[in-house]
Amino acid sequence: MLSITDARGRILALLRPTGAEIVPLGEAAGRVLAAPVISRLTQPPRDVSAMDGYAVRADDAAAGARLRVVGIAPAGHPFGGAMGPGEAVRLFTGSVVPEGADCIVIQEDATEADGIVTLRERGLPGRHVRGAGLDFAVGDELLPAGRVLTARDVGLAAAANHPWLSVHRRPTVAILATGDEIAMPGEPIPAGGIVSSNSHALAAFVRACGGVPVILPVARDDREAIAAAADAAARADLLLTTGGASVGTYDLVQQGLSDRGLALDFWKIAMRPGKPLMFGSMGGVPVLGLPGNPVSAMICALLFGRPAIERLCGLAGDAPPREPARCTVALAANDHRADHLRAVLARGEDGMLEVTPFGPQDSSMLRRLARADAVVLRAPDAPAVAAGAMVEVIRLAACGL
Amino acid sequence: MLSITDARGRILALLRPTGAEIVPLGEAAGRVLAAPVISRLTQPPRDVSAMDGYAVRADDAAAGARLRVVGIAPAGHPFGGAMGPGEAVRLFTGSVVPEGADCIVIQEDATEADGIVTLRERGLPGRHVRGAGLDFAVGDELLPAGRVLTARDVGLAAAANHPWLSVHRRPTVAILATGDEIAMPGEPIPAGGIVSSNSHALAAFVRACGGVPVILPVARDDREAIAAAADAAARADLLLTTGGASVGTYDLVQQGLSDRGLALDFWKIAMRPGKPLMFGSMGGVPVLGLPGNPVSAMICALLFGRPAIERLCGLAGDAPPREPARCTVALAANDHRADHLRAVLARGEDGMLEVTPFGPQDSSMLRRLARADAVVLRAPDAPAVAAGAMVEVIRLAACGL
Numbered sequence: 001m002l003s004i005t006d007a008r009g010r011i012l013a014l015l016r017p018t019g020a021e022i023v024p025l026g027e028a029a030g031r032v033l034a035a036p037v038i039s040r041l042t043q044p045p046r047d048v049s050a051m052d053g054y055a056v057r058a059d060d061a062a063a064g065a066r067l068r069v070v071g072i073a074p075a076g077h078p079f080g081g082a083m084g085p086g087e088a089v090r091l092f093t094g095s096v097v098p099e100g101a102d103c104i105v106i107q108e109d110a111t112e113a114d115g116i117v118t119l120r121e122r123g124l125p126g127r128h129v130r131g132a133g134l135d136f137a138v139g140d141e142l143l144p145a146g147r148v149l150t151a152r153d154v155g156l157a158a159a160a161n162h163p164w165l166s167v168h169r170r171p172t173v174a175i176l177a178t179g180d181e182i183a184m185p186g187e188p189i190p191a192g193g194i195v196s197s198n199s200h201a202l203a204a205f206v207r208a209c210g211g212v213p214v215i216l217p218v219a220r221d222d223r224e225a226i227a228a229a230a231d232a233a234a235r236a237d238l239l240l241t242t243g244g245a246s247v248g249t250y251d252l253v254q255q256g257l258s259d260r261g262l263a264l265d266f267w268k269i270a271m272r273p274g275k276p277l278m279f280g281s282m283g284g285v286p287v288l289g290l291p292g293n294p295v296s297a298m299i300c301a302l303l304f305g306r307p308a309i310e311r312l313c314g315l316a317g318d319a320p321p322r323e324p325a326r327c328t329v330a331l332a333a334n335d336h337r338a339d340h341l342r343a344v345l346a347r348g349e350d351g352m353l354e355v356t357p358f359g360p361q362d363s364s365m366l367r368r369l370a371r372a373d374a375v376v377l378r379a380p381d382a383p384a385v386a387a388g389a390m391v392e393v394i395r396l397a398a399c400g401l
Numbered sequence: 402m403l404s405i406t407d408a409r410g411r412i413l414a415l416l417r418p419t420g421a422e423i424v425p426l427g428e429a430a431g432r433v434l435a436a437p438v439i440s441r442l443t444q445p446p447r448d449v450s451a452m453d454g455y456a457v458r459a460d461d462a463a464a465g466a467r468l469r470v471v472g473i474a475p476a477g478h479p480f481g482g483a484m485g486p487g488e489a490v491r492l493f494t495g496s497v498v499p500e501g502a503d504c505i506v507i508q509e510d511a512t513e514a515d516g517i518v519t520l521r522e523r524g525l526p527g528r529h530v531r532g533a534g535l536d537f538a539v540g541d542e543l544l545p546a547g548r549v550l551t552a553r554d555v556g557l558a559a560a561a562n563h564p565w566l567s568v569h570r571r572p573t574v575a576i577l578a579t580g581d582e583i584a585m586p587g588e589p590i591p592a593g594g595i596v597s598s599n600s601h602a603l604a605a606f607v608r609a610c611g612g613v614p615v616i617l618p619v620a621r622d623d624r625e626a627i628a629a630a631a632d633a634a635a636r637a638d639l640l641l642t643t644g645g646a647s648v649g650t651y652d653l654v655q656q657g658l659s660d661r662g663l664a665l666d667f668w669k670i671a672m673r674p675g676k677p678l679m680f681g682s683m684g685g686v687p688v689l690g691l692p693g694n695p696v697s698a699m700i701c702a703l704l705f706g707r708p709a710i711e712r713l714c715g716l717a718g719d720a721p722p723r724e725p726a727r728c729t730v731a732l733a734a735n736d737h738r739a740d741h742l743r744a745v746l747a748r749g750e751d752g753m754l755e756v757t758p759f760g761p762q763d764s765s766m767l768r769r770l771a772r773a774d775a776v777v778l779r780a781p782d783a784p785a786v787a788a789g790a791m792v793e794v795i796r797l798a799a800c801g802l
Contacts, residue, residue, distance in 0.1 A: 152773075155771070156771045161596045208431075364531055367536050
């Protein structure tokens with residue numbers, strides 16, 4: 001059996017980022033930059049005032065000085081001429097500092113009457129002036145390629161005068177559930193059947209990871225039906241299947257996809273939940289075969305699907321981020337398979353993150369998975385730990401799950 | 402001046418959640434439930450097998466027992482009759498356990514030939530059987546109203562047979578930037594002007610918080626123009642303005658909105674960055690006036706706008722979540738205004754979160770804000786802290802910023 005890390009490495013090795021597309025700035029948040037954002041201007045473009053007040057010459061600006069107000073220059077309306085000795089110009093936050101001035105006296109420290117401003121505080125050179133280019137200069141690389149754009153980044157790109165950005169196309173991720181027992185929500189349920197859940201959870205997860213999900217119709221447990229369903233994924237960037245990757249007689253996904261040229265890479269991982277996992281390539285389309293049990297499918301999606309989709313989106317495809325937490329209960333020694341215990345998080349009185357795994361961890365218990373905040377990672381052959389020991393956790397919602 | 406907590410309380414007191422709308426399950430992730438999700442069925446619907454194997458009677462299932470295989474029942478194809486003594490039925494994961502059987506022997510522990518299965522391991526009552534209702538039962542409340550739906554929740558709602566969900570309507574949040582100096586990205590920039598950034602960053606932030614942003618055209622620094630622009634927000638759930646909430650002569654937003662009936666609630670907060678802040682109601686539309694400096698606007702959006710939008714979405718409107726981190730540098734004592742130092746995060750060698758504030762913290766420095774991972778909270782009059790002391794931080798991207 002493969003380790004999780006080795007399996008993830010093999011998956012990533014087969015994936016290439018999607019190409020670039022141009023999107024309006026307003027649709028760029030959350031997307032991955034395909035090209036760096038280079039500033040098209042200098043910000044601020046000239047020396048500007050950081051406060052409401054008066055532009056003066058520092059040489060003139062002794063406490064008690066009386067200066068002639070020769071103009072008023074709101075932001076966006078620069079003072080036309082140069083300011084001479086003994087003169088002042090009324091400014092506001094963002095106003096361009098007039099030529100000849102080198103300091104701002106804030107309005108709280110000045111009194112204006114009859115065209116004369118009297119200073120109550122001394123002005124110092126450069127005081128309350130934001131120099132041209134304080135934030136950035138034309139030609140600066142403001143945001144690197146490969147960055148997930150935040151709301152702040154969108155603001156920065158706007159300030160640098162970019163109405164459009166080049167981002168990686170969202171990868172199309174086809175989702176194929178199989179099984180005679182599966183009905184779509186709201187549709188008639190066959191005898192002994194259940195309602196499809198994996199496809200819908202995976203679609204939401206794919207979207208959260210940056211992909212565009214395409215839920216294919218449920219394929220019956222029939223080799224031909226599965227092969228035909230796979231044809232609909234021929235233009236996808238990734239095909240996710242659920243169920244049918246185990247060893248049972250009725251596990252036909254592998255056979256059906258083989259009829260369409262699937263080259264299988266591996267299919268057993270030393271982990272729990274989720275041992276049966278399949279990866280391969282079918283006519284150039286990468287195929288990740290997830291287990292059928294809901295919890296196994298979701299944990300495998302987190303550990304393998306998320307990095308895969310992120311890699312397609314132009315990111316590195318890192319393992320989900322881990323963080324330390326104090327485990328409130330003792331944990332038994334682990335066997336040779338990596339385990340992922342569903343658990344709830346809280347803050348201890350000392351501010352430390354605390355984690356409490358649920359008791360039963362059956363891989364069919366979707367309700368309990370939904371209630372979990374995190375999974376506790378248990379490495380293969382990890383020794384028993386006492387209550388209060390530190391463990392590593394992955395937060396689920398923060399990873400799009 | 403008001404404290405941040407008091408200001409947030411006053412804002413929330415004026416806001417009511419939007420009404421409910423019905424959305425398809427596939428569009429429900431990230432939305433806030435307006436009604437609890439009650440299970441429409443029992444899962445599993447009957448006792449089912451947790452493994453591929455054979456359904457047997459535990460009484461018959463001694464090691465070495467030879468049982469007659471009277472049927473095969475894939476998932477979705479239950480065995481028709483009842484199973485008698487000395488009999489077995491071939492099952493797979495998810496298959497309904499036939500009447501008369503009470504235990505599963507996994508296929509690895511059995512050998513089938515000529516219609517007879519020979520057991521290598523003893524079967525125990527209930528072994529590898531998932532009892533009906535193990536996950537949930539009809540009528541159970543699976544997800545409460547007011548919950549932000551995760552991908553897992555979507556899967557759970559699907560499994561409980563809900564093709565539609567009732568969620569709070571996304572609130573419409575109008576965004577009004579003002580200023581003669583402001584141009585939209587890609588458009589001609591006036592002399593001394595700058596390119597609009599706040600509107601675009603706020604729009605992305607509003608969307609991340611669950612709202613639908615509407616960017617109004619930039620209003621000139623003219624009382625009438627601002628009043629006219631405000632008319633376009635008459636049907637919004639919230640109006641965000643940026644700029645014009647300070648004390649300068651050219652701060653006309655308050656005047657313009659007053660012409661449309663704005664009742665002002667307050668406008669100064671004991672915080673940095675972002676002291677000038679305005680809140681009120683204009684013809685029933687709540688108005689939150691953010692400062693004009695980009696960093697101040699974003700931090701105020703985080704502290705006040707996010708709770709406001711979340712309240713409109715049907716959530717509590719809590720303060721952004723804080724977490725402890727070890728500060729790598731010494732911090733001077735704070736003055737009487739709460740401060741929010743832009744900073745980068747890392748993990749220390751001991752796994753502890755570490756935070757390092759930037760040096761200069763000018764509120765015009767958008768590039769530096771974009772590079773920040775978090776803000777360090779400094780309470781009013783907080784004493785100096787030594788390098789290595791614990792402080793509280795808010796992660797920015799995790800809050801939609």
